[in-house]
Each structure stands twice: as structure tokens, then as C-alpha cells.
Amino acid sequence: MKFAVLVFPGSNCDIDCYKAVEEAIGQKVEYVWHTSTDLSGYDAILVPGGFSYGDYLRCGAISRFAPVMNEVKKAAEEGKFILGICNGFQILTEAGLLPGALIRNSGLKFRCHQTPLEVVNNGNPFTNQYAEGDIINIPIAHGEGNYYCDDATLAQLEANKQIIFRYAGDTNPNGSVSNIAGVSNERGNVVGMMPHPERAINQLFGSEDGKKMFTSILNAWREQHGAAVNS
Template sequence: MKFAVLVFPGSNCDIDCYKAVEDTIGQPVDYVWHTATDLSAYDGILVPGGFSYGDYLRCGAISRFAPVMNEVAKAAEEGKFILGICNGFQILTEAGLLPGTLLRNTSLKFRCHDTVLRVENNTNPFTSEYAAGEEIVIPIAHGEGNYYCDDATLEQLKKNNQIIFTYVNNPNGSLEDIAGISNERGNVVGMMPHPERAVDSLFGSEDGKKMFTSILKAWRDRHESASVR
């Protein structure tokens, strides 16, 4: 399985994502610049955290128009696996690949610490290695992580089981304690916490490992199924 880690001006978690793929699941991974116009060689795409374009205008609002995002949209349509983390989540909502938006934390402060998440959906390709309801420790680092959507969208998220993670102790005022969601198809996931920073006990938690092993398993299962046909 080959991964692309997108890099925007101001990205600062691209190396973390790269190393998480390389060290956790040992798969090929490349950095891909925001001007790229072809992602066809990749099976998984990671949109990392940071402060793309300095968070000017609005978090992710400028990155949403980068040439590579046209290719991300194509990859999503093709069913490829896409994970947006922190600023990457914000970019995916700005691009319309995930519903809702991310607002300023209700405290109006940047929050940077470990947080406990509950796995709400373990049938998603990114979470199959977790148990339903499992509580995991994943760090956060954001000032605009307050997830919001309208009532109709929230109803759809619940109906389609698109709420992937919730906070056990909400750090930012996020609606219904939402920490991560997927698109309706389940192949695009966005989350504010950083699983790539929780892949080794030296970091204080290795609970993020299962996200990477889950996606590799999903990709292998898909390809084995296709080969049988």
C-alpha cells in the first residue's frame, strides 16, 4: 500500500505522518507537494496538521484551492483511503469532502495535551482494529477544533454512523463531543486529535497505531477480495 503525505506551506505534522506510516506499518510513503496534479500512484492519502498558509482567512480556506485538492477529491470518489488530521480535517471540510466546520475553541485558547477518545464506530476502515466503545489516549494541539454542523447534518451523521470518535472530556466545545467523522462512504475520515503522535509508548501512548494497521488491513482485504473475483 503506497501512501502520500501532502505538504502545504505551513504544514508541521507532515514528518510525523510520514514516520508513522514508515515505522508503524512499514509501507512506502512519499511527501507530495501541494502543487501536485496526479495522485494516481497512491492508495492512501494523509492530509497532515499544522498551519497551512498561516491559517489566513480561515483554517484550511486557502489550502482548499491548492491544485492537489482536485486530485484528493478524485481519489475520494475512487474510494481511496483519505485521512485528514487537525488542520487536515479543517481542509477536508473546507473542500466539501466532509460535512460541517471547525470553529474556535470555546475557551478561545490553544489546547495542547493528551485527551481520551471513545471509538464510536469500529466498522470504519480506519478503526476496525479497535473495539466498539474502546477508550484511547490521543493528543490534541489546536485552537479551532470545535466541530459544528446544522441539525440536519448532525441527524445524517448519526443515521449513517459517520461519527467515528468522541471526546470523553470535551476540550473545545465540539458539538455532541465529536472528535472525528467520516464521509457517508466511510473512506474519508477527519479528526482533530493526532494519532500519528501516539504510535510509540515513548510518546506516552501507542493508541494511534491501530488506525494505521486498520487502514492497511482494509486495503489488503479489498485487494484480496478483488483478486478472488
């Protein structure tokens, strides 16, 4: 399996994502600059966190016009796996690949700490190695992670099982509607989340609960190609 890690001016979690793929699943991974016009050689695309284009206008509002985003849209239509983390989540919503929007945290402060998440849907390429209802410990680091959508969109997310993660219990750090921490598109091959699973790969960093997201992607890809992951 081959991963692409997109790099925009201002990305700062691209190295984290690259190293997470290497350590968690040992698959091929390459950095891809935002001006690229070809993602055909990759099976999964990671859109990392950071402050792309300095977060001018709105987070992700400029990045969504980068040439590589046309290729990300094509990849999504082809069913390839796309994961947007933090600023990557913001970029995917700005690009229309995911529903809703990310706005300023309700407390108007940057939040950076470990956060418990509930796995709401484990029938997804990104979560198939978790159990539904698992509580996992994943760090956050954002100032505009407050997920918002209207009532009709929320009902649709619920009905289609597009809510992938929620902040567990009463730990919602940013005011997100319905405690939402991560969602998918209807097809399930595009996921965005504010917490950083790539920073939870090794217990030395405080948690290794993010590792199963990467093994889940590999498992889903191998099942598509007729070979299950060896546990």
C-alpha cells in the same frame, strides 16, 4: 500499499505522518507537494496538521484551492482512503469532502494535551482494529477544533454512523457539538479528526493507541486485495 503525505506551506505534522507510516506499518510513503496534479499512484492520502498558508482567512480556507485538492477529490470518488488530521480535517471540511466546520475553541485558547477518545464506529477502514467503545489516549493540539454542524446534519451523521470518534466522558476540550472528535463521509473512505494519531505510535511519546489507525488502513486495503493483515 503506498501512502502520500500532502505538504502545504505551513504544514508541520507532515514528518510525523511520514514516520508514523514507516514505524506503524512499514509501508511505502512519499511527500507530495501542494502543487501536484497526480495522486494516481497512491492508495491512501494523509492530509497532515499544521498551519497551512498561515491559517489566513480561516483554517484550511486557502489550502482547499491548492491544485492537489482536485486530485484528492478524485481519489475520494475512486474510494481511496483519505485521512485528514487537525488542519487536514479543517481542509477537508473546507473542500466539501466532509460535513460540518471547525471553529474557534469554546475557551478561545489553544489546547495541547493527551485526550481520551471513544471509538464510536469501528466498522470503518480507519478503525477496524479497535473495538466499538474502546477508550484510547490521543493527543490534541489545536485552537480551532470546535466541530460544528446544524441539527439536520448531526441527525444524518448519527443515522449513517459517520461519527467515528467522540471525546470520552466529560473531557470535551473545545466545545464540539455532541463531543465529536472525528467524522467520515457517507462512503466511509474519508475521515477527519482533530486529535493526532500519528503522535501516538510509540509508548515513548505517552501512548501507542494511534497505531491501530494505521494498521486498520492497511488491513482494509489488504482485504480489498484479498490478503488479510497478519496479526
